[in-house]
Amino acid sequence: MNQKIVVLLTVLIVLSIAISSISLAITHLNLSSLNERLAGFQGKIGSMEQSVSQALNLTTSLSERLNSLQNTIELLKQPFPVSITDSMGRTVIIPEPPKRIVSMAPSITEILFALGLDDAVVGVTSYCNYPPEVPKLVEEGKIEVIGGFTSPNIEKIVSLSPDLIIAVKLQERFAIRLESLGLKVMVLKSESVSDVFNSILLIGRATGTYNRAIELVNDISRHNMEIWNATSKVPRKSVLVIVWLNPIYVAGGNTYINDLIELAGGTNVFNDKEGWITVSIEEVIKRNPDVIIVTGHAAPEKSASDIMSYLSEIPGWKDIEAIKNKRVYIYLEEAEDILVRPGPRIDKAVQLIAMTLYPRLFNTTLPNVIEGLSLVYPILTR
Amino acid sequence: MTMSRVGLREVVQAKKYRLLILSLLGVAVIFLILITSLSLGPVNVEWQDILSVLLNVGSTTFDSEKDIIFNIRLPRAIEAISIGASLSIAGAVMQTLVRNPMADPFILGVSSGAALGAISVFTTDIPFGLLLLPICAFIGGIIAFSITLTLSRLAGATPIAVILSGIAVSTAFSSIVTLLLFLNPERSHMGILWLFGSLSLSSWQEVKMILPCSILGIALALLRARTLNVMLMGEEQAQQLGVNVDRLKYEMMILSAFLTGISVSFTGIIGFIGLVCPHISRMIVGGDHRLLLPASIISGSIILSLADLAARVVAMPLELPLGALTAVIGVPFFVYLLIKSRGKYEI
Numbered sequence: 034m035n036q037k038i039v040v041l042l043t044v045l046i047v048l049s050i051a052i053s054s055i056s057l058a059i060t061h062l063n064l065s066s067l068n069e070r071l072a073g074f075q076g077k078i079g080s081m082e083q084s085v086s087q088a089l090n091l092t093t094s095l096s097e098r099l100n101s102l103q104n105t106i107e108l109l110k111q112p113f114p115v116s117i118t119d120s121m122g123r124t125v126i127i128p129e130p131p132k133r134i135v136s137m138a139p140s141i142t143e144i145l146f147a148l149g150l151d152d153a154v155v156g157v158t159s160y161c162n163y164p165p166e167v168p169k170l171v172e173e174g175k176i177e178v179i180g181g182f183t184s185p186n187i188e189k190i191v192s193l194s195p196d197l198i199i200a201v202k203l204q205e206r207f208a209i210r211l212e213s214l215g216l217k218v219m220v221l222k223s224e225s226v227s228d229v230f231n232s233i234l235l236i237g238r239a240t241g242t243y244n245r246a247i248e249l250v251n252d253i254s255r256h257n258m259e260i261w262n263a264t265s266k267v268p269r270k271s272v273l274v275i276v277w278l279n280p281i282y283v284a285g286g287n288t289y290i291n292d293l294i295e296l297a298g299g300t301n302v303f304n305d306k307e308g309w310i311t312v313s314i315e316e317v318i319k320r321n322p323d324v325i326i327v328t329g330h331a332a333p334e335k336s337a338s339d340i341m342s343y344l345s346e347i348p349g350w351k352d353i354e355a356i357k358n359k360r361v362y363i364y365l366e367e368a369e370d371i372l373v374r375p376g377p378r379i380d381k382a383v384q385l386i387a388m389t390l391y392p393r394l395f396n397t398t399l400p401n402v403i404e405g406l407s408l409v410y411p412i413l414t415r
Numbered sequence: 416m417t418m419s420r421v422g423l424r425e426v427v428q429a430k431k432y433r434l435l436i437l438s439l440l441g442v443a444v445i446f447l448i449l450i451t452s453l454s455l456g457p458v459n460v461e462w463q464d465i466l467s468v469l470l471n472v473g474s475t476t477f478d479s480e481k482d483i484i485f486n487i488r489l490p491r492a493i494e495a496i497s498i499g500a501s502l503s504i505a506g507a508v509m510q511t512l513v514r515n516p517m518a519d520p521f522i523l524g525v526s527s528g529a530a531l532g533a534i535s536v537f538t539t540d541i542p543f544g545l546l547l548l549p550i551c552a553f554i555g556g557i558i559a560f561s562i563t564l565t566l567s568r569l570a571g572a573t574p575i576a577v578i579l580s581g582i583a584v585s586t587a588f589s590s591i592v593t594l595l596l597f598l599n600p601e602r603s604h605m606g607i608l609w610l611f612g613s614l615s616l617s618s619w620q621e622v623k624m625i626l627p628c629s630i631l632g633i634a635l636a637l638l639r640a641r642t643l644n645v646m647l648m649g650e651e652q653a654q655q656l657g658v659n660v661d662r663l664k665y666e667m668m669i670l671s672a673f674l675t676g677i678s679v680s681f682t683g684i685i686g687f688i689g690l691v692c693p694h695i696s697r698m699i700v701g702g703d704h705r706l707l708l709p710a711s712i713i714s715g716s717i718i719l720s721l722a723d724l725a726a727r728v729v730a731m732p733l734e735l736p737l738g739a740l741t742a743v744i745g746v747p748f749f750v751y752l753l754i755k756s757r758g759k760y761e762i
Contacts, residue, residue: 159732159733177732178732179732180732180733180734181733183604183605183608184608184613184615184733184734186457186615186727186731186732186733186734187487187615187616188456188457188458188483188487188488188727189457189731189732191479191482191483191487192457192458192479192480192483193479194479203602203604203605206548206605206616207616210616210618213618213620214482214486214487215482282600288601308599308600308601309600309601310600311597311600
């Protein structure tokens, strides 16, 4: 009897050991799968955390934006005086909406008129020809000419007793002199499209026309987007913009014109070089542009057809794609103005370049000599 | 014996008399031009109003007419007078020193050095305050002049050594300027305008620096007038007469460089005055430095003031480059005197 019990117990013990070891083994197996599952969970939690943090980031950036927007609104609500940091990093305090503004550059004049400040402008340069009201107002004596762009007449400016003078970066020396005479001077940069946007917004704030300025920048950007939507679907054309013929002087990367070309969906063949550059005949052959744009002032003594034949007679150039396919375009008058002048007609310049590069997209054929913008307006006002 | 002594005294008397006449006439003409400069411009001011504006400068109310006359035109006119006089004196001294009628204040390389200093400012992105440009230009001028001085010393300090060292330094500095302008085309325009010379940014701050320097330099030159006369006889003669020729040469070179440096640093390069005004003066009063130097002061300031007046007024509201107008105004006068002197004229 006792022996039986002992055996039974042993068997039981053995069995229980076996079972427990088996169950242990099974649980171990389960555990590892559990571990895997856990890892999976953790991964999911991680990705969830990520998305949560992303969402958080978004909210913070959104709230930041909201804050900045609120700040802007506050600034807008704020009555004058306005404090402005201009492109040179100087603080200009403007006590009340300016009523006598002197513009020291054609691009600034264009911005002022685009913001509806027609009545406040009292002085412009001899180069300011747009909008067409400007030369008319000058003729009627309602606006005075303050001299040239690089040679403004200090006396003339002072005699107009302006309450705000807007100059560009090149004119810094004059700005400093005018400031020393107790006048308010804002200096703006215009080396890129975003510089121009900034200038528009700064002028908007300085003159109490900030809403109009935002609208203007939005309009320009929207038009640029429209052009981009059309041109981004086709292979990019490479383009060379020549602003002086002898020596060959072209727009490189990091220039206002380079920005326009990019926005128009083209590639500047010299975008790897900084700023305005003089290039060799060979280098142009090597870069082989699909399209060449020449400004009228590139050779003031030559007529458009002379420029055309001059280019094709440069040794080796007749094999350049642009010359072979008669894709050389000369911009004159208004077309040239909008190309070289960093003002509020950016969208028109972008469209003109886009049409020059991809005429078929716009269902047009372009003449090789482009004088005005009659071709451009219909599409933008569509 | 007695006769000749009386003759000498008469000659001295006559010279003193001529100096007096010359000074009075010169000051009167300069004053006339000054008043004209103050009244002409985009805003025309009556002559009598100028006086009332000048006498009422103490009041603080902002009045653009007052600002134009007192803070724009007056410092500009004063700057024109003092720079014209400085360049002219510097030229007269250099011509005597190297005994060469082609010499001008720019022969020492100062202007090319100043140009390099100024163009470096224009072609870099340093935001320039009111004084950075003249300071850099002046430092450039000093560096170029020091090189010229060292070179000419190494080459024996003869007049020809001075001229050739100056040419070498000027050419070297000018080519660096050309390179800088070429490599920074988008910024070169303002730089090129600087090279043309202009008084359009004159201000009281500038006058405060230029005027004392000019007066000091010119006074030092006037004190050396007698010694410079001796130099006209040739270096050996001068040496024998007890003039420390080497010392005088370095003194006068430094003086001339100083006057030129002060002028070009603030206004850019204004040619012609330093080359031709001393000749004009020499044709009128002769080679005696006691007359020549005052006459050079007067002719230099008159021609530069007239040129600046023309630069401001002729193409209003555009301003013409001063460097071109000095020649336009001065050359006819110079040619007239040249023909009239019929080869009798020499340094």
